[in-house]
Amino acid sequence: MTGSGAGRPRAAAEAAASPYIDTSKPHPARMYDWWLGGKDNYPVDEEMGRRLVSMDPRIPGIARANRAFMQRATRWLAASGVRQFLDIGSGIPTEPNLHQIAQGAVPDARVVYCDNDPIVLAHAEALLRSTPQGATEYIQADVREPAAILDRVRATLDLTRPVALSLIALLHFVPDQDGPYELVDRLMSALPSGSWLMLSHGTGEFTPDRAKAAGDLYRSRDLDLALRDRADVLRFFDGLDLTPPGVTVVDAWHPELGEPVPVAGEGPVPIYGGVARKA
Template identity: 70%
Template sequence: MTGQDPIPAVQIDTTRPHPARMYDWYLGGKDNYPVDEAMGRQMLTLDPRVPVMARVNRAFMHRATRWLAGNGVRQFLDIGTGIPTEPNLHQVAQEIAPDARVVYCDNDPIVLAHAAALLRGTDDGATEYLQADVRDPDAILEGARKALDFTRPVALSLIALLHFVSDEDGAHDLVRRLLAELPSGSYLVISHATADFTPEESKAATEKLRAAGVTLALRSREEFTRFFDGLDLVEPRVEVPHRWHPELGEPVPGQDDGVIPGYGAVARKP
């Protein structure tokens, strides 16, 4: 699906929690259901900082996008878009580079239902939407080629997505497959939850989500860094998200109350 296609009717499963809707609830959004709020509140009993983590993650995306647009990147492929929460990636990119082209991709029907809110770019730029799953990279690449020029650098953005993709689903292979089609000078942006700092709380959270049918693959710093094999990491390389170029955005209240259990990084394809 792209910005020129009509938005079809969608069937949304409201009987099971969904990560995108839980994320929306953490951010104070209204596009979630009681089942999402209920699971979100269970997560808060394990670690009350979860809403701060969500905002820190969102702020990392904003700063990484500003850095990329400020360094000449004009094409963005954002997989695992989630429910629209302004400012969205295309708004951040097009504020700096009005001609920036952005393709959003998600497999959640509720995101598709809100796609119209994502498809408002500048007159010079373009914003498109694909309905696809990260586990089907060929479909994503085929759709993205219709809006992006794969002979020019593309920033591949995987924000708070890969910790929902297990090793059994080949998370590292999926990233390599997506990167293989992108030219030299492209970038990879990832944020990812980890159990490195809060092992007991993270184990409990993983078990609760698994019982609700949600996969949570919390990777170590070493496992996270493997996603960037063969790429040139941008300084400060792998870092907890709120410490990655903090000068490019405003601090999130509460972000310094202990270590936020996650990693973020940006790297360039040689």
């Protein structure tokens, strides 16, 4: 198992062998970074990001609302006794990162990040600054490779003890033909009783015309976008015990006193979120 320093050589070695970063095609993680005001994106990401904002000016606020949900859910899970986290689709580091939230509450928390974008790997050093008591690690893999992910996380996480699986704003990029429900089931099936699923997912049911236009734009860039309604998002939690308030728009999930309302304008935040426990 790795700690704050031990994980860095592996990340450096992987970075040296990382695949070429394709700057000719937008990537969701880099667009998300641009919406959050980050610098780790390319003109192709900004161009598409701007196109999407022209369709719905709330998108940067929606991205912040999703990020805030991740932070609240992580704090809630840490307070509930969770000490291990597997964050798939981690995205480009944006402080506070999941491990900073978790280890701020429980310094011995162990966190594994996973993403398929080489630019995330290039910034993995920021994800490996663990507390001395805990551990963080980064692995380069795709959610469509659950067996490979589970095999590699065993170097850092004890899969005989509860793990919180974090899938934040990821599965709406996994189309039905890639079996998103089966992927979640395979991942959760490998985790023991007492584990958790923390998930957020974009929806088009509040603004179907905008959702269709966004889907058309993604397809024109050879990207997948599978916005799902609440009933479809609920399916990801089949067999698990949802914590109140269940699956709801992310800014309504355990809002904290004094937290700014990040989205203003027409309609609810078009992202559902929920947290559920495996019995």
